[in-house]
Amino acid sequence: MARYIKVPAAAPPPRTARYSHAVEAGGMLYVTGQLPIDPDRPDAPLPPTIEAQTDLAFRNLALIVGAAGYSLADTVFARIFLSDFNRDYAGLNAVYHGYFDDDARMPARTTVGVATLGRGALVEIDLILARSTA
Known part of the structure; x- marks a missing residue:
């Protein structure tokens, strides 16, 4: 059975x-x-x-994840879209590694460059999480 989660405190869908x-x-x-x-x-x-955009995207992710009863530490996969890959990859990583700083438990990840993102954003991030068994 699936549980569908909407979080009033997170950024609303357009x-x-x-x-x-x-x-x-x-x-x-x-x-x-x-x-x-x-x-x-x-x-x-x-x-x-x-x-700043990466940090704000993670703020929204953390609100959603927390409301669902998970933690960002439960992330097993991150997919990241950048509207200017070459310019923004290093800046993205500077913030990303602040959220995932345990080298022994880094999520799998895909980062791709795309032509455009909604609202002219520089970054969009989605996650897949699994409940921690530790």
Whole structure:
């Protein structure tokens, strides 16, 4: 049985899209890609730097993950989309490694460059998590 999770404190879906923030099924949590939208001011302009945008995307991810009863430490896979891969890859990693700093428990990851992201964002991140058994 699947559990569909919507988190009022996280950035809301755009008015033109309908989806859950996350779905839990089969002991896994699948978190919808998060843009760097301030959940307190969803219509505010996006921050100008990849570092600020990455941090804001992770703020939304952490809100969703926490509301579902998980921790970012439960992440087993991260998928990251960058609108300018060559320019922003290092800045993304500077922030990413602050969230995942245990070299022995790094999630698997894919990072790809894309032509464009919603709202002109520089980054979008989705996650897959599994409950910790330790």
